[in-house]
Amino acid sequence: DAGYDLSGLLPRLQQRWQQAPQAAADTAPLAPTQRYDVLVVGGGAAGCAVTASLLRRNPQLRIALIEPREQHYYQPGWTLVGAGVFDRAQTERPMARCIPHGAQWLHAAVAGFEPEQQRVVLEDGNRVGYRALIVCPGLTLDWDGIDGLRQTLGKHGVTSNYQFELAPYTWQLVQNLRRGRALFTQPPMPIKCAGAPQKAMYLSCDWWQKQGVLKDIEVEFCSAGGVLFGVADFVPPLMQYVERYGARLNFNHTLTAVDGPGHKAWFRQVDAEGKASVVEKDFDFLHVVPPQRAPEFIRQSPLANADGWLEADHETLRHPRFGNIFSLGDVCAAPNAKTAAAVRKQAPVVAENVLAVLAGRGPRALYDGYGSCPLTVERGKVVLAEFGYGGKLLPTFPLDPTVPRRLAWELKVKLMPRIYFDLMLRGHEWLAAPKRLPHDPVPVDAPAACNFEQEKGK
Structure with missing residues (x-):
């Protein structure tokens, strides 16, 4: 009566009100569904980096990135803002500048997942379809x-x-x-x-x-x-x-x-x-x-583990129950350090494995749990802690990583913001090549391996 079409929200409203059986909700009218080769949930460090990595490998992919925020932040810089080393403006850029060229930005928020139908539900009730899904919305404070x-x-x-x-x-x-x-x-x-x-x-x-x-x-x-x-x-x-x-x-x-x-x-x-x-x-x-x-829409989804984080194999970062769904970044349940440095190593792994699944093969790129924590112990010196699964030391440089160094301070203060915005978010994988299995695994029967052209024809 007020001139708004709420038909797309009807299933969620009925479930919330509990005034209609679930069967009625399942048969409610839905808005037309858009479909993409790859759908990425989250436009933070993980979402932008993995999208850029995918497009560098295959610029023809139809990729959409779902992100409601207008601004993108370099969060590792906030510690330095709190110490008077950085100005806050150095850590912020418009989201439009960070979304990789070639990807479509869906300026929306996600409400839920329908993995059996290969769809994501947006807050306005619309559905977006995918052949492969990458979930990386970060975490909630x-x-x-x-x-x-x-x-x-x-x-x-x-x-x-x-x-x-x-x-x-x-x-x-x-x-x-x-x-x-x-x-x-x-x-x-x-x-x-x-x-x-x-x-x-x-x-x-x-x-x-x-x-x-x-x-x-x-x-x-x-x-x-x-x-x-x-x-x-x-x-x-x-x-x-x-x-x-x-x-x-x-x-x-x-x-x-x-x-x-x-x-x-x-x-x-x-x-x-x-x-x-x-x-x-x-x-x-x-x-x-x-x-x-983890965000509420993750915790309440069929993709979450018992603790609310998004389930993923620790090496391939693929969901154990849905073969065409991957995750990386802070929301991922893998037991690695939740840092931007981890994302830098995870993004190529997910990109290669998503392309393999789209081609009907199994994942072969492996993540070793790499994370880095530049511990700023004083102005001018940093203990550059780099490690992987089980606390294994994984130093990038041939120096004792436990020694506070001015070189590591220069890396963090002068180089890392540029590496982040101008390299990582644009798919330049500096010192980030993933380890790979020696041969392709036996092809797997994953939903993502369906013929996308036939899907579009239908």
Whole structure:
């Protein structure tokens, strides 16, 4: 009556209202379905990089990339924004400039998946079909997972480098703090860039030390985990900086609530016997890293595992139950570090394996779990932690990776943003060639191997 056609939304509305049987929803009228060779969900680092890698291998592919946001962010740079090294504008570009040339940008959000029909459901109810699907929407920062946090973010000394708008506030707080208690938190794993919580601490302490005020600041690192860093080889050099800055390590401390105006924070502490208690801490400066999880439309989909992340074989990154669906980036359930460096190695693997499946063959490119965490331990020096599955060290350069180096700082500050925007997002796979099986596996019977021309004919 109001002049809007809601027929595409009818199945979802009926399910939500629970006023009609599921059979009625299944037979509701649907909008015409567009179909593509490859459909990519997510226009972040993973989505743009894998799309560009595909198009460099086969420019004739019909690819659509679904992404609702207008802006694209270089998130690894936000730690440096919070330390006064980068300007926030250096980490942002319009999404239109980042979508690879040759791909169609569907400016929309995804609501669900219909893998048996090879379709993705958009929030407006429309369906988009595919021969192969790549799912990489990133993860969700759960700011509401900590009581009182959302109401006090960006004021009362509470900040986070995990949000574009707040990183400059971190730098403002660091410059203004002269005495008191500074708390840095880390939530339970998995999180994106597991080293970022402590990188904020190191760079802040380095500044306070150079200003001669660190002796008057009580620094504490409160981590939900039981170790400083997940790869044991890098713990000794990091501990040298913890001691240098006089920081106190509080392991098995999970931030649960914040009172910004009262400058108080509460943590759930678990002792060696597994007994939990609540610890209250005052603060003058609080850098928070929120708990993180897969987006809701992933968690509630048939593609998710029991923990809500998108299922994937750890080597081929293919879904174990749907042979024409792949994932990479932060949403992927593979047990690798969730970093942009991991995406740089994952994108060629997924691109080659998607093309193999489209051709009716099995995947042969393998991902070794590579991830990199440039640990900025002070201004001018970085411990370049590069590792794969099981904590295996995978250094790019023939140097001891546990030694803090100025060369690694130059790489992170001067080269990595350009490598990210101008190379990785454009399909230039610098030092990223995937390992491959020696021979093509036996062809698999996957839905994506159907004849697309016959599909279009129908």
